[in-house]
Amino acid sequence: MPETPLMRDNGPVNHADQDAPAVPEEGQTKDSKGSRLHPRVTSFRSRRGALTVAQQESWDRQWPRIGADVSDHRLDAPSWFGRDAPLILEIGSGTGTATAAMAKAEPHVNLMAVEVYRPGLAQLLQQIERDEIPNIRVLRGDAMDVLENMIEPESLTGVRVFFPDPWPKARHHKRRLLQSPTFALIASRLKAGGVLHVATDHAEYAEAIAEAGNAEPLLTSLDWESPMTHERPVTKFEDKAHQVGSAITELIWGKIRS
Ligand SMILES: C[S@@+](CC[C@H](N)C(=O)[O-])C[C@H]1O[C@@H](n2cnc3c(N)ncnc32)[C@H](O)[C@@H]1O
Numbered sequence: 001m002p003e004t005p006l007m008r009d010n011g012p013v014n015h016a017d018q019d020a021p022a023v024p025e026e027g028q029t030k031d032s033k034g035s036r037l038h039p040r041v042t043s044f045r046s047r048r049g050a051l052t053v054a055q056q057e058s059w060d061r062q063w064p065r066i067g068a069d070v071s072d073h074r075l076d077a078p079s080w081f082g083r084d085a086p087l088i089l090e091i092g093s094g095t096g097t098a099t100a101a102m103a104k105a106e107p108h109v110n111l112m113a114v115e116v117y118r119p120g121l122a123q124l125l126q127q128i129e130r131d132e133i134p135n136i137r138v139l140r141g142d143a144m145d146v147l148e149n150m151i152e153p154e155s156l157t158g159v160r161v162f163f164p165d166p167w168p169k170a171r172h173h174k175r176r177l178l179q180s181p182t183f184a185l186i187a188s189r190l191k192a193g194g195v196l197h198v199a200t201d202h203a204e205y206a207e208a209i210a211e212a213g214n215a216e217p218l219l220t221s222l223d224w225e226s227p228m229t230h231e232r233p234v235t236k237f238e239d240k241a242h243q244v245g246s247a248i249t250e251l252i253w254g255k256i257r258s
Helices: 053-066 077-081 097-105 118-131 143-150 170-175 180-189 203-215 236-243
Strands: 067-069 087-091 110-115 136-140 156-162 190-200 219-222 249-255
Touching: 053 067, 053 118, 053 136, 077 110, 077 136, 087 097, 087 143, 097 110, 097 118, 097 136, 110 118, 118 136, 143 180, 156 180, 180 190, 180 203, 190 203, 203 219, 203 249
Parallel strands: 067 136, 087 110, 087 156, 110 136, 156 190
Antiparallel strands: 190 249, 219 249
């Protein structure tokens, strides 16, 4: 992707300390040799899908202004949105039903949706265009890259992960997005007072998520009464879960300190 004024370079790599021990600085995501401090989880399936002609046309009109491929450049969110406002990241927005509803319900926030599935993003772009929603930007690619490279530490007011893929088979659990390293990374990107909101319809994954989130020292579990939470719109995936009678678990944490 060509560099745009929206992106800031992370700066040159400092090779001087290549032999320094890999002690992470606050907010640092790679060690002195450039290796990831958070082991990489590939949490998504590779899914193909063509865009309809109308979706492609909408994509072509809007992508240059409100879409970007995931990169390793720091994002300058205020300049991309054209205003400085509380920044919320939605991870795995799917077809964007909840994204659009949240953006309309919370016009005072800048909402960024990251998703790997292009047809899902295309549906969201169509809805943004149809409903003239001004406060959404979309990123295509792996949310782990967004968190590690594009988001400034202590910069997010909220992170929302609705119905992450549960990877139900034990041998696939390692592919789950929400594990301890991801919680640590999310916590490092939240501002003090920022909120992480997760919803899942998978009971066993809910338990694993709760355990990992509760073990993250920078986060504290919040209940529904917290004034920091928002009303979550029903997502497309949740609609399907309701149809088969699955119970939904909501998990909410606040970042207590820097
Ligand atoms: C079960 S769907 C839920 C979609 C939507 N949140 C909903 O509730 O309708 C999970 C979504 O997360 C996306 N996803 C999984 N891992 C991801 C990652 N690392 N980065 C971006 N998107 C991811 C998948 O492509 C998929 O669309």
